[in-house]
Amino acid sequence: MADAKIDIVGPGEIPLIADLYNQIFRPARDAAFFRRRFQGRCNVLMLVASQQAEPMGFYIGFELKPTVYFSWFYGVLPPYRRTGIASQLQDAVHAWAAEQGYESIRFECHNQHRPMLHLAIARMYDIVGIRWDPDRGDNLVIFEKSLATS
Numbered sequence: 001m002a003d004a005k006i007d008i009v010g011p012g013e014i015p016l017i018a019d020l021y022n023q024i025f026r027p028a029r030d031a032a033f034f035r036r037r038f039q040g041r042c043n044v045l046m047l048v049a050s051q052q053a054e055p056m057g058f059y060i061g062f063e064l065k066p067t068v069y070f071s072w073f074y075g076v077l078p079p080y081r082r083t084g085i086a087s088q089l090q091d092a093v094h095a096w097a098a099e100q101g102y103e104s105i106r107f108e109c110h111n112q113h114r115p116m117l118h119l120a121i122a123r124m125y126d127i128v129g130i131r132w133d134p135d136r137g138d139n140l141v142i143f144e145k146s147l148a149t150s
Helices: 011-024 031-038 085-099 114-122
Strands: 005-009 045-051 054-065 068-076 104-110 126-133 138-146
Touching: 005 011, 005 085, 011 031, 011 045, 011 054, 011 068, 045 085, 054 085, 068 085, 085 104, 085 114, 104 114, 104 126
Parallel strands: 068 104
Antiparallel strands: 005 045, 045 054, 054 068, 104 138, 126 138
């Protein structure tokens, strides 16, 4: 298991988040994309996982509703996958969200992102629905986990 340092970062690190995102996902997004998405959102949380000051992964989330925290993106750079970084990020999010009084964590995942599907099931998330993503023309699997069982 990796022993990454997980740091909460602020708005000044959005360019780093965008850079990490663009190394993992397509289409590429700029910092303005993330700033727009955060407008009007409560309790935006951004985390960066690193070792020896080298960023390895990130997390972005925000309040979906007063009792539910939404994990918008988890991302781990390819050379660091399957080392436990995503699990460490999840643990940090779960602890933070519980401290803030949230009762559950929710996220959505495309069916072709098998490693994230496997992680969700291994980490005791429940499948609570499916949603059509018109931007990608594909279904998203909706996962949720009670923080009382974390």
